[in-house]
């Protein structure tokens with residue numbers, strides 16, 4: 001099988017009380033595993049694509065054989081999204097927001113509260129199932145997106161930095177129908193260091209304060 005369920009980077013009860021051990025087990029061992037199993041089933045019919053990283057498949061959805069696109073979008077997206085999701089969470093209150101990322105968020109969204117309000121509102125208002133995302137695009141701009149189902153920002157050329165699951169399976173065991181309560185509690189378990197690292201990797205030539213990005217952008221524009 002080309003794809004396997006990655007272990008959680010912490011114990012099943014590590015995110016308690018924001019997420020219970022039972023909710024984490026159900027989410028990881030049942031839901032995430034089902035995406036992996038269904039992705040492998042789809043790829044069994046397309047062995048040429050079996051060794052391609054799932055992120056690469058999502059980036060190039062439109063180039064895939066037509067009958068592979070929907071399975072990759074749904075099951076490949078489900079696998080990639082959950083794999084990233086586990087990496088950007090940490091035990092409650094254990095990770096502070098790095099000053100460099102705080103400045104980035106303030107610069108893009110006005111202030112930290114405005115960022116949090118817009119992000120939570122995006123998740124709360126998403127109709128049906130899906131995810132709220134913080135992404136960075138090819139120009140280095142930060143953007144909040146709400147995407148349905150298991151759609152990935154990778155498929156529109158963006159790099160995901162942070163995501164929250166608003167499928168019912170993600171919060172019903174602990175929050176029932178109270179999605180806004182879930183989104184409020186979830187801030188406690190964001191691993192901001194992981195988010196800052198992802199932004200650094202997406203913009204390797206950029207200094208934390210943005211000056212290098214600005215000069216790089218200017219250089220790019222001058223060379224056009």
Ligand SMILES: [Fe+2]
Nearest residue numbers: 031165167170
């Ligand atoms: Fe999920």
